[in-house]
Amino acid sequence: MFTIVRREEMAGGTVILNEIEAPQIARKARPGQFVILKANEEGERIPLTMAETDPEKGTITIIYMVVGKSTALFRDLKVGDGYQDVIGPLGKATHLEKVGKVVCVGGGTGVAVLHPITRALKEIGNDVTCIIGARTKDLLILEEQMKNASHDLRICTDDGSYGHHGFVTEVLKEILEQGDVKQVVAIGPVPMMKAVSAITKTYDVPTMVSLNPIMVDGTGMCGGCRVSVGGATKFACVDGPEFDGHQVDYDELMMRLRAYQEDEKKCHESYCTIRDAR
Amino acid sequence: MADKPEKRTRMPMPEQDPQVRARNFLEVPTGYTVAMAQEEAARCLQCKKPGCVEGCPVGVDIPGFISLLSKGDLTGAVRNLWSKNALPAVCGRVCPQEIQCEGKCIVGKKGQPVAIGNLERFCADYEREHGTGELPPKQKPTGKKVAVVGSGPSGLTVAGDLIVKGHDVTIFEAFHKAGGVLIYGIPEFRLPKAIVAQEINFLERLGVKIEVNAVVGRTVSLDELFEQGFDAVYVGVGAGLPRFMNIPGENLVGILSANEYLTRANLMKAYQFPKVDTPIPIGKQVVVLGAGNVAMDAARTAMRLGADNVKIVYRRSREEMPARKAEIHHAEEEGIEMFLLTNPTRYLGNDNGRLIGMECLRMELGEPDDSGRRRPVPIKGSEFTIDCDLCIVAVGSGANPLLTSETPDMQLNRWGYVVTEEKTGKTTKKGVWAGGDIVTGAATVILAMGAGRQAADSIHDYLTIGW
Ligand SMILES: Cc1cc2nc3c(=O)[nH]c(=O)nc-3n(C[C@H](O)[C@H](O)[C@H](O)COP(=O)(O)OP(=O)(O)OC[C@H]3O[C@@H](n4cnc5c(N)ncnc54)[C@H](O)[C@@H]3O)c2cc1C
Ligand SMILES: Cc1cc2nc3c(=O)[nH]c(=O)nc-3n(C[C@H](O)[C@H](O)[C@H](O)COP(=O)(O)OP(=O)(O)OC[C@H]3O[C@@H](n4cnc5c(N)ncnc54)[C@H](O)[C@@H]3O)c2cc1C
Ligand code: SF4
Ligand code: SF4
Ligand code: FES
Numbered sequence: 001m002f003t004i005v006r007r008e009e010m011a012g013g014t015v016i017l018n019e020i021e022a023p024q025i026a027r028k029a030r031p032g033q034f035v036i037l038k039a040n041e042e043g044e045r046i047p048l049t050m051a052e053t054d055p056e057k058g059t060i061t062i063i064y065m066v067v068g069k070s071t072a073l074f075r076d077l078k079v080g081d082g083y084q085d086v087i088g089p090l091g092k093a094t095h096l097e098k099v100g101k102v103v104c105v106g107g108g109t110g111v112a113v114l115h116p117i118t119r120a121l122k123e124i125g126n127d128v129t130c131i132i133g134a135r136t137k138d139l140l141i142l143e144e145q146m147k148n149a150s151h152d153l154r155i156c157t158d159d160g161s162y163g164h165h166g167f168v169t170e171v172l173k174e175i176l177e178q179g180d181v182k183q184v185v186a187i188g189p190v191p192m193m194k195a196v197s198a199i200t201k202t203y204d205v206p207t208m209v210s211l212n213p214i215m216v217d218g219t220g221m222c223g224g225c226r227v228s229v230g231g232a233t234k235f236a237c238v239d240g241p242e243f244d245g246h247q248v249d250y251d252e253l254m255m256r257l258r259a260y261q262e263d264e265k266k267c268h269e270s271y272c273t274i275r276d277a278r
Numbered sequence: 279m280a281d282k283p284e285k286r287t288r289m290p291m292p293e294q295d296p297q298v299r300a301r302n303f304l305e306v307p308t309g310y311t312v313a314m315a316q317e318e319a320a321r322c323l324q325c326k327k328p329g330c331v332e333g334c335p336v337g338v339d340i341p342g343f344i345s346l347l348s349k350g351d352l353t354g355a356v357r358n359l360w361s362k363n364a365l366p367a368v369c370g371r372v373c374p375q376e377i378q379c380e381g382k383c384i385v386g387k388k389g390q391p392v393a394i395g396n397l398e399r400f401c402a403d404y405e406r407e408h409g410t411g412e413l414p415p416k417q418k419p420t421g422k423k424v425a426v427v428g429s430g431p432s433g434l435t436v437a438g439d440l441i442v443k444g445h446d447v448t449i450f451e452a453f454h455k456a457g458g459v460l461i462y463g464i465p466e467f468r469l470p471k472a473i474v475a476q477e478i479n480f481l482e483r484l485g486v487k488i489e490v491n492a493v494v495g496r497t498v499s500l501d502e503l504f505e506q507g508f509d510a511v512y513v514g515v516g517a518g519l520p521r522f523m524n525i526p527g528e529n530l531v532g533i534l535s536a537n538e539y540l541t542r543a544n545l546m547k548a549y550q551f552p553k554v555d556t557p558i559p560i561g562k563q564v565v566v567l568g569a570g571n572v573a574m575d576a577a578r579t580a581m582r583l584g585a586d587n588v589k590i591v592y593r594r595s596r597e598e599m600p601a602r603k604a605e606i607h608h609a610e611e612e613g614i615e616m617f618l619l620t621n622p623t624r625y626l627g628n629d630n631g632r633l634i635g636m637e638c639l640r641m642e643l644g645e646p647d648d649s650g651r652r653r654p655v656p657i658k659g660s661e662f663t664i665d666c667d668l669c670i671v672a673v674g675s676g677a678n679p680l681l682t683s684e685t686p687d688m689q690l691n692r693w694g695y696v697v698t699e700e701k702t703g704k705t706t707k708k709g710v711w712a713g714g715d716i717v718t719g720a721a722t723v724i725l726a727m728g729a730g731r732q733a734a735d736s737i738h739d740y741l742t743i744g745w
Binding site: 024025028038042043044045069070073084085086087088089090216217219220221222223224226227228233238251252255256258259260263264266267270 | 452453454490491492493496497498518519520522528529531532534535537538541542546547551552553554555556557559630631632678679680
């Protein structure tokens with residue numbers, strides 16, 4: 001078992017942080033890599049990015065949004081409980097390079113994935129601006145951490161309850177207008193990554209995105225995670241999860257993410273009914 | 279018995295009724311009774327120069343175990359089997375006997391060959407259900423440590439052979455459960471998972487350590503295994519890279535590789551959804567591309583999950599279908615339709631990106647190709663459409679580069695398979711052996727086990743004598 005040693009709730013309990021004992025994985029993990037977790041015997045294999053690793057302590061940290069049955073099950077695990085299986089580190093590590101001015105754009109739990117990458121980009125000497133967004137102030141996560149990981153942090157909320165009133169793309173556009181941006185990293189909901197990539201394309205700024213298709217094994221064995229990038233089929237778990245944002249077929253990805261929507265809803269509802277009855 | 283044994287017909291294997299079994303996941307053949315097994319065993323002529331043994335890739339002493347079975351010494355029979363084949367309960371069920379042992383049986387020249395597979399399965403099942411479960415003797419510890427990467431039939435064979443020779447063996451498996459294709463690929467109705475679990479438990483009782491969730495090349499590298507004190511490593515990672523058709527529309531929702539479909543069904547037990555959390559697409563009109571064992575398994579699984587109809591689409595003819603004869607027969611009995619000499623050209627989807635059909639071309643057989651089989655050539659203007667909401671692609675698999683690309687000093691051939699020395703399984707990297715599908719390409723359980731046994735002998739020599 002992989003024991004949970006720390007648990008925090010964010011964004012009003014919709015986002016959960018687990019620090020988990022996994023010494024082998026902690027030792028090898030690099031920014032941008034993910035793990036697959038399975039809570040118990042009947043559980044599903046769920047991919048989540050490592051938001052933090054501590055090789056000395058032998059722990060990894062995941063931050064996830066509760067969206068369906070499996071993440072709801074994860075939410076119910078307490079400190080001292082654990083995951084039956086944790087597999088990793090999987091996927092390619094982020095390609096980190098000193099290029100000059102970099103803008104990191106994060107939305108939703110994508111901010112958690114963006115955090116270690118942002119910090120690493122700053123550490124190797126880039127000038128890092130961060131834009132993070134959420135629907136409303138209460139759903140914003142990791143504000144303090146992102147402030148420390150970058151030189152300049154901009155915040156957006158859809159409802160204007162905090163920071164800029166509007167989308168991250170609006171702030172991004174302002175920054176791109178000023179020129180000199182060498183690289184953009186965008187991680188968040190697919191529509192956000194699609195919108196960011198469309199803008200950066202008009203400014204011709206290289207853009208990296210991190211994709212989250214449905215996965216099973218995470219080792220290139222099933223092809224369930226296939227995405228179209230530049231017209232070619234790629235397996236996100238081994239060829240990614242990070243890709244050139246200008247080449248990704250986002251509409252296909254969104255359709256593929258809906259593959260099990262009906263089934264998942266049934267599964268989640270029955271879980272909630274059973275849990276609430278207890 | 280008075281009549282000449284070879285005149286009698288082969289003892290039929292009792293099976294679940296096709297109508298019933300097409301909707302359940304229980305094993306299809308229900309197994310011989312002792313009396314049935316002994317009656318079938320009596321058909322063996324106990325040949326002095328047995329053709330059957332030549333046909334078996336690992337040279338099982340077929341007349342030997344059959345004779346012990348006839349005498350009622352079932353423990354002796356299973357011991358005899360084990361001396362050549364570590365997993366007789368598995369091989370009796372899944373070997374393509376018609377082109378191996380049974381294909382060379384003399385009785386088969388004039389009638390039906392002795393049912394060697396069924397008898398092998400019987401002995402192993404009998405021992406499992408009635409035997410003492412006594413462990414074979416182990417030699418005294420050598421102090422040498424061996425790492426086995428991958429827990430498919432080849433890795434399990436290496437582990438079993440080396441643990442009894444006194445070495446300290448650890449298996450590293452990427453999935454959360456051991457067994458390789460035997461667990462995630464071959465379905466319950468053909469190979470009950472309890473059998474595989476018991477074989478693995480047997481190895482654990484012998485002292486083999488199994489580390490699941492260990493993706494070698496990611497969680498730990500081959501070189502790190504040596505740094506951790508392992509003296510030798512066996513690589514048996516299988517051929518786990520799904521091939522697709524590379525035709526338009528392949529990423530529509532409703533098109534899955536057989537690997538994904540079968541892994542969801544078998545390893546993740548998705549046929550019990552929502553009791554388990556992993557979903558599997560339920561097709562009403564299902565098409566399976568390919569005609570090997572994998573395709574038959576996928577088609578029969580789809581039928582059991584509630585399809586109205588399931589079609590196998592294959593570009594060659596019946597003779598070329600690579601699946602075991604029994605599987606094709608069982609599939610047809612269960613109502614699976616064969617669309618032979620048919621090749622898909624593109625997938626058709628709706629506005630939501632979901633599969634609704636497939637355009638195909640009819641083929642005819644032309645001149646023989648490299649493989650000696652007549653090449654299928656498309657018939658001009660023969661396009662037609664098959665309506666379907668689920669398509670499972672089972673057109674073969676390749677070498678998964680996850681481990682090999684992280685191990686540059688281990689030589690690969692141009693298709694990405696590991697290059698090994700023929701008789702020993704040695705790779706070009708010192709202290710590393712390889713075998714099974716990652717060397718030969720997708721093959722059979724028994725060949726993977728045979729390669730494992732050869733490598734185990736060579737590893738033992740290395741650990742006791744030198745490289
Ligand atoms: C490489 C990778 C890294 C990821 N990292 C993170 C992370 O750090 N934090 C985080 O909150 N999430 C992350 N995700 C997404 C996370 O895996 C999904 O949210 C999770 O699988 C949903 O499981 P569920 O059973 O709770 O929901 P489900 O009931 O399976 O699904 C609920 C809804 O989410 C959709 N969905 C299903 N699977 C996925 C998926 N893989 N990605 C997105 N939506 C999905 C479904 O279509 C459905 O609409 C990552 C995904 C990948 C592939
Ligand atoms: C659906 C299906 C049906 C089949 N039916 C038959 C049949 O009827 N008869 C027959 O003879 N053959 C059949 N075969 C073929 C047969 O199963 C294979 O030839 C055989 O299993 C190969 O054994 P192996 O030990 O080489 O590899 P596998 O059984 O593939 O096992 C390899 C193991 O290594 C693990 N692994 C991979 N990469 C890593 C890594 N980096 N680190 C750690 N572990 C790793 C995998 O997860 C897997 O568990 C079938 C195959 C399939 C897929
Ligand atoms: S191992 Fe396979 S080929 Fe050999 S005797 Fe048994 S069933 Fe026949
Ligand atoms: S060839 Fe047939 S009859 Fe002869 S020993 Fe083998 S199984 Fe028996
Ligand atoms: S998750 Fe199976 S190939 Fe990527």
